[in-house]
Amino acid sequence: MSQTSLSVQGISKSFPGVKALDNVSFDVRPGSVHALCGENGAGKSTLMKIINGIYQPDTGTIRVRGEEVRIKNPIEARAHGIAMIAQELNYVPEMTIAESFFLGRLPMKFGRVDWRHMRTEARRVVRDEGLDWSVNRPLSTLTVSEIQTLEILRAVYHSADVLIMDEPTSAIAHREVESLFAKIRALRAEGKSIIYISHKMDEVFELADDISVLRDGAAVSSQPAAQITRNQVIAQMVGRDLDHQRYPKERIEIGETVFKATGLSREHMFEDISFEIKAGEIVGLAGLIGAGRSEVIRAVFGLDPLDTGTVEVEGRPVKLSNPKKAIAHGVAMLSEDRRLVGIIPKLSIKKNATLASLKRVVHGGFAHARQEQKLVTEYFQKMNVKAPSTETRIESLSGGNQQKVLLARWLIADPKVMLLDEPTRGIDIGAKFEIYKIMTELARQGRGILMISSELPELIGMCDRIYVMSAGRLTAELTPDRFSQETILKYAMKEAEVA
Numbered sequence: 001m002s003q004t005s006l007s008v009q010g011i012s013k014s015f016p017g018v019k020a021l022d023n024v025s026f027d028v029r030p031g032s033v034h035a036l037c038g039e040n041g042a043g044k045s046t047l048m049k050i051i052n053g054i055y056q057p058d059t060g061t062i063r064v065r066g067e068e069v070r071i072k073n074p075i076e077a078r079a080h081g082i083a084m085i086a087q088e089l090n091y092v093p094e095m096t097i098a099e100s101f102f103l104g105r106l107p108m109k110f111g112r113v114d115w116r117h118m119r120t121e122a123r124r125v126v127r128d129e130g131l132d133w134s135v136n137r138p139l140s141t142l143t144v145s146e147i148q149t150l151e152i153l154r155a156v157y158h159s160a161d162v163l164i165m166d167e168p169t170s171a172i173a174h175r176e177v178e179s180l181f182a183k184i185r186a187l188r189a190e191g192k193s194i195i196y197i198s199h200k201m202d203e204v205f206e207l208a209d210d211i212s213v214l215r216d217g218a219a220v221s222s223q224p225a226a227q228i229t230r231n232q233v234i235a236q237m238v239g240r241d242l243d244h245q246r247y248p249k250e251r252i253e254i255g256e257t258v259f260k261a262t263g264l265s266r267e268h269m270f271e272d273i274s275f276e277i278k279a280g281e282i283v284g285l286a287g288l289i290g291a292g293r294s295e296v297i298r299a300v301f302g303l304d305p306l307d308t309g310t311v312e313v314e315g316r317p318v319k320l321s322n323p324k325k326a327i328a329h330g331v332a333m334l335s336e337d338r339r340l341v342g343i344i345p346k347l348s349i350k351k352n353a354t355l356a357s358l359k360r361v362v363h364g365g366f367a368h369a370r371q372e373q374k375l376v377t378e379y380f381q382k383m384n385v386k387a388p389s390t391e392t393r394i395e396s397l398s399g400g401n402q403q404k405v406l407l408a409r410w411l412i413a414d415p416k417v418m419l420l421d422e423p424t425r426g427i428d429i430g431a432k433f434e435i436y437k438i439m440t441e442l443a444r445q446g447r448g449i450l451m452i453s454s455e456l457p458e459l460i461g462m463c464d465r466i467y468v469m470s471a472g473r474l475t476a477e478l479t480p481d482r483f484s485q486e487t488i489l490k491y492a493m494k495e496a497e498v499a
């Protein structure tokens with residue numbers, strides 16, 4: 001009787017101090033891509049976790065192909081044909097491809113795990129996909145994109161009809177996005193439903209058949225993509241018209257060099273990297289995933305060792321052999337992977353935000369605590385951090401809101417130089433604009449900013465200069481007259497013979 005592969009009705013869910021979902025209903029059609037849009041903290045991941053059995057709803061019902069079901073855990077979700085391709089990939093690195101393929105449903109034969117069957121089946125599926133992976137490879141040897149492919153293959157093998165993808169392109173490279181999209185379209189053609197969460201409107205409008213919008217835990221609208229415009233979706237997400245241009249770039253007087261790196265090398269990672277950042281300047285570092293951009297700034301910040309090279313801050317040679325020294329010299333870094341060098345999950349938002357406070361590190365005192373509290377509050381309002389209070393544990397925030405707290409940490413630290421690795425990843429449109437404005441304000445105060453970004457429009461819109469890396473080497477330094485996506489991509493894909 002049902003025309004829906006999945007239908008949720010009247011779902012509500014509260015966490016202490018937050019109503020994450022308030023009476024949400026939505027329907028997903030078979031053979032469609034259904035985009036779910038909303039600002040950070042709107043409730044998207046929570047809704048998906050309920051459908052996947054990770055959380056139980058306080059009220060509401062879920063129907064799969066018309067039949068009401070109760071989903072107590074992800075294994076039951078899979079039994080109902082629902083599979084979630086996770087936002088943060090959690091896996092056991094030692095596990096092999098074949099093992100992960102049958103995780104939670106090991107094939108048994110005569111009371112024992114049938115390892116041979118596992119390997120044969122996994123090998124067949126991988127081959128059918130045209131991949132030449134050995135199924136005995138441990139997962140730790142796969143890239144994020146390969147693990148994603150594996151998760152999709154596994155879901156389909158176990159006959160999932162509804163695939164949930166929560167920000168699937170946030171950590172994969174340009175050309176991997178293309179092949180992911182091709183896969184999504186093929187799944188749709190087979191009659192599967194894909195629920196697709198993304199903050200990137202280009203992706204949403206490229207892929208989606210239907211679009212639903214959540215705002216503050218409530219369903220605002222749901223309609224065919226052809227019946228709504230990009231600006232209407234954004235207005236529904238934020239609850240008002242955004243009347244500003246996309247990039248608040250200002251003309252700022254560029255001053256002296258505040259940061260200079262010369263001849264940086266690290267074996268197998270990058271070679272002979274030299275760059276500088278001037279006061280008031282926003283400098284971009286472009287390149288494909290794997291080009292070595294993050295590795296360079298990690299080494300500069302003292303997280304990884306350098307084999308050769310020198311660093312100067314405000315004209316003075318310094319040795320930034322660990323992050324503490326880097327911070328003491330006025331260098332801050334926002335890391336790409338917030339789980340590794342980012343959040344401390346069990347600590348409060350406030351503690352996480354003030355962790356790196358420069359003045360405290362330098363002067364060792366608590367005299368600035370009140371000033372800090374003021375700044376925390378100020379930045380939270382500007383960036384619209386959604387949380388019950390600054391005492392809330394950071395682990396309970398939505399992905400995008402955690403990222404905002406980390407950014408606030410470095411803003412409060414008052415650095416001379418900021419190295420930002422994908423500062424707006426996972427951040428909603430309204431807050432992105434606020435972050436650009438904050439970057440502009442910092443530049444106006446004479447600070448220097450280096451920004452790694454995989455979003456070329458963002459680099460072009462905000463930077464004064466862009467360096468491009470490919471395969472561990474700098475391949476170009478571009479001034480605004482040469483800013484274009486084509487030019488950046490050309491150098492990002494250039495085989496790095498000496499430029």
Ligand SMILES: Nc1ncnc2c1ncn2[C@@H]1O[C@H](COP(=O)(O)OP(=O)(O)OP(=O)(O)O)[C@@H](O)[C@H]1O
Pocket residue numbers: 015016018019020038039040041042043044045046047386387395396397398399400401426
């Ligand atoms: N385990 C939890 N404990 C407490 N609060 C939570 C928990 N999980 C989510 N929340 C809260 O529920 C709200 C919705 O969060 P959710 O993760 O669903 O947002 P989201 O739409 O996925 O946002 P983002 O785009 O930033 O990923 C937020 O206010 C968040 O802080």
Ligand SMILES: [Mg+2]
Pocket residue numbers: 044045046166398399400
């Ligand atoms: Mg989320």
